[in-house]
Amino acid sequence: MLLRRMLIMLGAVAVVVLALATYKGLQVQQFSAPQPPISVSAVRSVEVPWQSRLPAIGSLKAFQGVDLTVEASGTVEDVLFLSGEKVKQGQPLIQMDSDVESASLATAEAELALAQVEFQRGRSLVIRQSISKSEFDRLSSELQAATGKVAQLRALLAKKRIAAPFSGTIGIRQVDVGDFLSSGTTIATLQDLNTLFVDFFLPEQSAPLLAVGQKVRVSVAAFPGEYFEGDIAALNPKVEETTRNLQVRAVLPNPDGKLLPGMFANLEVLLPGDQERVVVPESAITYTLYGNSVYVISEWKDAEGQPSKNEDGKPRLVVERRFVETGERRDGQVVVLKGLQANEQVVTSGQLKLDNGSHVAIVPDQTMNKTDNQARLQ
The missing domain is CATH 1.10.287.470 (Helix hairpin bin)
Known part of the structure; x- marks a missing residue:
């Protein structure tokens, strides 16, 4: 009887030990199995001719612009212009009594x-x-x-007959027949819109890069996606003491009259000479307090230096986090000055899931495909 109980107890212990061993073996097998690759999107860095530009913001001003006023007081006898019309130099505008x-x-x-x-x-x-x-x-x-x-x-x-001092477009009239005008009263604004000035400021460090005649490219909110080209006409001979900025004036043809004085302008000064630069999408750069970096994709190699392959026979890909020095950014592209060579494959999405040496698989970038489709539809 006692022997029988001991055998039952030993059998139960053996079953428990076997179950624990099986569970432990399954755990070891699970953790030792290769992890699935992390899905990322990638592009190759390219080397392209890159023209350096100096970005700035400014305001448009008329080549000639004035608020017409009366010098001698008197009563308006006749208004000889229509609001918004184009007038010639010397054309009479107001006749006073x-x-x-x-x-x-x-x-x-x-x-x-x-x-x-x-x-x-x-x-x-x-x-x-x-x-x-x-x-x-x-x-x-x-x-x-x-x-x-x-x-x-x-x-x-x-002085009782006010004429246009130059050709241009006259604004909305501010007086009517019968009004008594005292000296200095404004009757309308007159603007020459055939040519405009754009005034802007650049840091004093940019002064050696600037010269009269350099090209500028201007865009305004009223015409998105459209650019207007002009030339630098003058450089201020002094730097503003409060801001340490240099004032620059460019002249801008406006034959169609699209641009108006007072508009806010985004512009770029085009510096002479194109240089070959390595360029990647801005989404490939990870910005941190410790520096900017990219994840470069390469084939994993074993101890003998031979490329390793996945179960499907494709090369096993891993990422290397590499710190880079970046330069200008423009139109969704960024220049990489140091740390990256042309034709290297870099991750453009999925960086948050990565670490140095992570196993990855490249998938199409759905964001880029959506953007391309929208561009085609437009």
């Missing part, structure tokens, strides 16, 4: 005619010594005074 000035001018011209007659008579008399030299001088002075008064009144009369 000038009856008083015209009457004064007529009186002054009559006095001038009398002074001229008396001056001519005095000249003949002084030759014959019929009048004194001082009397002749008085007649000459009266003639000069009358001449000056006529010129003064003619100038005042001319």
